[in-house]
Amino acid sequence: MKPVFFSILILITITTASSRGQEEPPAIMELRKTLQQNVMSLPEIIPALQKEDLTFHELDLKETRTEIDGHSYYAFRFTTPEDSGRELVWSFRAMDGLEQWFIFPESGTIQGFRRFQKRPLLFKSVENAGKKGDLMIMQRLAAEQLQPTSTYIIWFRFQDTAEPKVNLSLNLLKEQPNRELAHVFPMLY
Numbered sequence: 001m002k003p004v005f006f007s008i009l010i011l012i013t014i015t016t017a018s019s020r021g022q023e024e025p026p027a028i029m030e031l032r033k034t035l036q037q038n039v040m041s042l043p044e045i046i047p048a049l050q051k052e053d054l055t056f057h058e059l060d061l062k063e064t065r066t067e068i069d070g071h072s073y074y075a076f077r078f079t080t081p082e083d084s085g086r087e088l089v090w091s092f093r094a095m096d097g098l099e100q101w102f103i104f105p106e107s108g109t110i111q112g113f114r115r116f117q118k119r120p121l122l123f124k125s126v127e128n129a130g131k132k133g134d135l136m137i138m139q140r141l142a143a144e145q146l147q148p149t150s151t152y153i154i155w156f157r158f159q160d161t162a163e164p165k166v167n168l169s170l171n172l173l174k175e176q177p178n179r180e181l182a183h184v185f186p187m188l189y
Contacts, residue, residue, distance in 0.1 A: 024109070027069045032104045034066055035075055035153050039106050042077040042153065047088075048171045049081060056091075056128035061156070061164040071099075074164040075155035077106075084148045086172040088141035093130040094118065097162020103141065106151040113139055129167050146172070 024032065035042070042064055048054045061074035080086065103112045116139040125131040146152070158164050 091138040092168035094135040097159035101156045
C-alpha cells in the first residue's frame, strides 16, 4: 500500500530532525503550533490502562481538519494517567489515502515514533478494527517519552479524496505486551 510506505519516510524525517536537535520542517512546525493552541477542541480518546480493557474505536476526524500548505491534517488527543512508566501501545487499520502520522505533546516537542510494524489481521476479524486480512499498523512509544498527567496529540494526513476515519486502539501499559494480547492485536502473532 503506497501511502503506508510514504509514512516511513515522514516518520524518519520528523524523528531524525528532533533527535538531532534540528528544526522541524516548516509545515510540521506550523501544524504543531496550531494543534497545540487548539488541543482542547480535539476529540479525546481515553486510553486503556489494563490489558483486559483493550478495545478498538472508530473515530471520525472530519471536524478536526487543519489545512497547512494545501494539505489536510486531522487529530485527536489523549492524556496520560498520574502514574508514570506506561508505554504507549497502539494500533490502527491502514487506510487508503493515509500519507503520514505523528505525535506531539500539548506543548513543546517530543522525539516521538521511530518505527512501526504493519501486519494483516491473520486470525480473525476484530470488532471496530477490521476484518481478517486487513492491514494494521502497530506502534509503541517508550514510557520515558511520556510524562504523567500530560496531554498528547496524534495527527494524520490523508490525501484529499480520503475519508478521515480511523479505527484504532490506544493503550498505556505498564507491562510489555505479550502473547496474551493476541486476541486484541492478532496481527502481531
